[in-house]
Amino acid sequence: MSVRVGIVGLGVMGRPMARNLLAAGFPLVASTRNRAVLDELAAEGAEPSASPREAAERSDVVITMLPSSEVVSQVVAGPGGVLEGAAAGSLVIDMSTTHPDVSRELARAAAERGVAMLDAPVSGGDVGAQQGTLSIMVGGEADDVERARPVFEALGTTITHVGPHGAGQIVKACNQIVVGVTYAAVGEALVLGSKAGVDPALILDVLSGGLAANRIMEVRRHNFLERTFPAGATVDLHHKDLTIALDVAGSAGVALPLSAAVQQMMRILRAHGQGGLDHSALVTVVEDWAAHEIGAPAPGAERS
């Protein structure tokens, strides 16, 4: 008999993940405060449940996919939460991007009830969630990672056990640092180059052929050139992720000046009501500083 999976949180990530779990044949119990989404998923074969506690009562493995550490804490350890319903021997997997201290604290609270816990944040965004190609970075006990593997394999293509409780969240913080700072780097290059008269499409072409190549110039090329930033992963969420990274860095005694600068740039976007845009909108902060939008082709430029 297949493992029964519960999922709490059916947003831009959780919903396609739920669909992939159904497609893989897992009996699925769903929980969300959004009634319309719950009905929609029930029509596709999920069992609706009235609370995180109820979802946990009816599952062997419960996944949480929620927008902040505070919500994760509340949903897992708060009243009516997952740990009130989870049987001894069951497994809770938090796939949200959560502060690693919260991950460790929840793992301890779960252990007191005989419940195992993993932190398993993902990268790959909404597209990766839809296609089941997420990269999943997992912190916790090796036995539990093996137990969770069939579930992970329905959701992602790269599953890496990176260390004990909280380690998954540490690696996610590292990921968000590189992604965020790379956006700023590409923004500075494109604004300088296009203000100096060079076609930004040619800049992306040339840079992609050498040591400067990165996935962001490939995947977000259209956003940079058309200056359109549909989310995607939002500035608001990436700002939250960098806030976690900088807080972990503070506790660890690590100075991260570039990450801090990028977090502040995201705060500028939020101050202008643009937190809901895709995080690639970071390049518009560089544009704004230079009073120059990433431009039209320069006269005389030609590809060969």
Add this chain to the structure above:
Amino acid sequence: MSVRVGIVGLGVMGRPMARNLLAAGFPLVASTRNRAVLDELAAEGAEPSASPREAAERSDVVITMLPSSEVVSQVVAGPGGVLEGAAAGSLVIDMSTTHPDVSRELARAAAERGVAMLDAPVSGGDVGAQQGTLSIMVGGEADDVERARPVFEALGTTITHVGPHGAGQIVKACNQIVVGVTYAAVGEALVLGSKAGVDPALILDVLSGGLAANRIMEVRRHNFLERTFPAGATVDLHHKDLTIALDVAGSAGVALPLSAAVQQMMRILRAHGQGGLDHSALVTVVEDWAAHEIGAPAPGAERS
């Protein structure tokens, strides 16, 4: 009859480029102040010449590959320089990383003598130069780019005409911004993650599977994990390149705070006598700020 090529500057880049030109069958006239290198190349089939002027007198196309804008100016337009020897109708290609203002000024000086000029800086480093796989970004007239194409094809695999005189150098500046800032991003991620107890090799694995993926984590993996930084492209040269980028940005009214921070980080390395290391040594500045070297595997971490 094959085009006669002259090359001035036979350093870590110029020497392997000269060998590739010989291998492609071009009659080659070489000029350098380093007598031993000149003798070595002569033994391989190049004709030695006594000065840049003499190299130009005996060539149809002259390449310069030199360490700074000042040296390029002197060698091209100074006494005993290329323009004194170049016949009307010949072509001078500066493949050094040069300030775009200098490129434009030299193109004007060349034009006064009926000599065409291209700025054609490269990315790909010493390995690209050896393997003939450089990415070449070319500024100048389209006709001259076509004329130079057989020569470029002996040296690189990606040849892109990016705009008028100076545009090649603008794109090279953009390239060095993205490369330099990416080193800092990877450094911040690896120092944070490893100080927080995660195996840095696992961090590189996971990040390479998602949106954070970049060529630098791939090509310089060994440098980061072993903390060994044999040049390669040096900190000194990259610092010079960022100084050009920031000067161009100043003239264009573009603010580049992250590039400026990275240029200052490179200056820290130079202050400590480490300007001769590979530019990937930038990560050691982040290490130094945190008093933590990118570390050994964390206990409990395991790949799956």
